[in-house]
Amino acid sequence: VSEPRERALTAPQGVAGGGPKAEPSPVSGRGLFLTWLALMVLAALSFGLRFAHLGALGMPAALVIAGAKAVLVALVFMELAFERPSIRIAFAAGLVMIAIMMALMIGDVVTRAVPPLQNPPGTQPRTAG
């Protein structure tokens, strides 16, 4: 009978010896609660900004807050902060693809909205009437 092993990766589980161990949680119950609290505070902030009449800044502000909430959910609740590189890289690849798609789309929309090229000074077309 061998002594209990520390590292799950090197110890075949389910075989005689230390016996299988429960996977430890990377985040404590308190940590989970505080994360939820932070999410609620951010949601309340977003809700409050709705009535602050931010105008054109309203959507960027709301999206930044939403992004912060999503990052909290991904890193803590989904445990991405504690995952191995293989998993983080796999998911990051998807995000890189989205970044490319969004960059191309924004590039399109922004350039589409620009008025036609202006004539250089001194070469203004003469308009009748």
Place this chain on the structure above:
Amino acid sequence: MTAPASAPASEPLHAEHFEDLERQAHAARLGMWVFLASEVLFFAGLFALYGTYRVEHPEGFGEGVLHNTLALGTTNTGVLLLSSYTIALAVHLLRGGNARAAQGLTALTIAMGLGFLGVKATEYVEHFREGIFPGGSGAFFVEHTTPGIAMFFTLYFCMTGLHALHVIAGMMVLAFLLYKMRRGDVTPLRSHPLAIGAVYWHLVDAIWIFLWPLFYLVPGGAR
């Protein structure tokens, strides 16, 4: 190499083709994350559409946001954030050995998913009653002709409808895991299936985090 002869009398917790449970759990999590990356890309296409049309028609989109019921959308945000916490806690407690509490919290999470869908259904019924249908059909669009408002509600139905389908799928996954926990297939020693199901549920929450400002919260410079 573990020779089959050295296998214990009790059934091993991991599948035959894996060396141990840790590797099996990692493979399962990796598979889920690759799937989630594809899910995020899937939704990103719709978010891109929304962004493009909103830039073109800020007034119509602003009017649409103001027409939606902020209280209901905000309620659903709170419900999903809380359900994310309860399922995260369920995973945490299951790993800590408290299987009964984990089952209770999983059931509670499913119930909150049901509550979310109830609110969503109430909204859809209200929209249909007002004559708001996808594709800009319905009596509402005869009176409300601001450019872009039909696009807003079509995207609203597409994106929240697709999200609602994901909520339903998540509830089915969690219900299956609840059954597996009751049967003793998902236990404190073999908890990774619940952790993976929870990760999917969190994604559904994360997507709603972005849908909330787009469809309920920010009318833009309109008012």
